Amino acid sequence: MRVRPALLPRRRAASAALVALLASIAVGLGPVAPAVGASGPLELHCTSNGSPSSVTLTVDADTEAPLGTGPMRIGQSVPATLSSALPGPVAADAVARGADRFSGVVHLGISEGGTVRTLDLAVPVTDLGDQGTPADVPFLATGSYTALHAGDWWVAIRDATIDLDLLHPDGSATHLSLTCPSDGSGYLDYIQVLSTSTTTLTLSASPVASYGQPIVATARVDVDDLTTFGRVSFRVDQVEHLIDIHDSPLASMTLPPLAIGVHQVAATYQTFLYRNQTGSESAPQTLTVVGALTRTIVNVTGRAPQRRTRAVVRVRAAYDTIPTGRVRLTLRELGTTHHSVVRARLDAGSAVVRLGRLGPGRYRLVTTYRGDGNHARSRATRVFEVRATR
Secondary structure, three states: OOOOHHHHHHHHHHHHHHHHHHHHHOOOOOOOOOOOOOOOOEEEEEEEOOOOOEEEEEEEEEEOOOOOOOOEEOOOEEEEEEEEEEOHHHHHHHHHOOOOEEEEEEEEEEEEOOEEEEEEEEEEEEEOOOOOOOOOEEEEEEEEEEOOOOEEEEEEEEEEEEEEEEEOOOOOEEEEEEEEEOOOOOEEEEEEEEEOEEEEEEEOOOOEEEOOOOOEEEEEEEEOOOOOEEEEEEEEOOEEEEEEEEOOOEEEEEOOOOOOEEEEEEEEEEEOOOOOEOOEEOOOEEEEEEOEOEEEEEEEEOOOOOOEEEEEEEEEEHHHOOOOOEEEEEEEEOOOOOEEEEEEEOEOOEEEEEEEEOOOEEEEEEEEEOOOOOEOOEEEEEEEEEOOOO
16 A cells, blocks of 8 residues: 555644554553555656756655564664666667666665665666667666664655666666655655663672572663663562663662572563563573571670579671571580580570579580571580689
């Protein structure tokens, strides 16, 4: 299906209205299929370095950009064609000068948004015919259109320069150049181009972390055009945490406290520019949380006969977490087989344990913290002496 040049203003207004309508009712439904293609045949008034010096060409340019099957991606190329005919008087003059064929290149100037560029379309070797009666000689120039920028583009035809080699039977050639400006009313195609995003997830501690350790998850969103505008969804064991992102490639959050075990963390970029940018998802990362390391500290008080001896036990853990559970104290008088065992429960990571009245001698006190669901075991050994009073 083609749209005639006279219908283009209405088509552009209709397209804008359609975009607004879809934006209001179809958020989250994904990209909308692009509109149909070129503006149809276009008359170009050209100057020539041959005879006659002024000619009119009718050209019909188009691309094979996908219609209804989804937009193009940046860097994607599709075939582009331009069909026209060498006017009969020009063809007859070329034959009169001894040429029997021609080939060359059409330099088609286009603009999309603020970008101006040229498509080079090759004209294959084409027979001129006998031109006993001057007749137009159709030709087809072919090349490719490559999407460079994300957006919804009416690709306008700015001008065309047609460089032809008039080929002679003896192998020689003469050059014919046609310079053809355009009034801007012709369009190569209406093309929707998507910017592609890629999301990469990094964790400040990976693949192993301790219980209570602060872990920062950072998602980096790289886009090949446009900018980021959306949100990043961090998923920790399928629980979602949303961070808005705009004009920055990075989004970060500190993960909530994680229990000991294996956890899955992933990040997904959800774009708000759904017509012209893709979302993306990172590869999931496996994070293993192990028990926090602990340190048991023991101080002994009351080291004199007839006084009650006490052990003050403090269990400290990494990252300021608070150990719970029990400690076991084994007291042995050195040089004897006598020993005693006392157990106590930690309160806010500490316990005061009565060891009783001890006689003179040297003692070894072994204090063992047995750990809990989130903290590792630890042990402390303390040797002390109870001195006889004089």
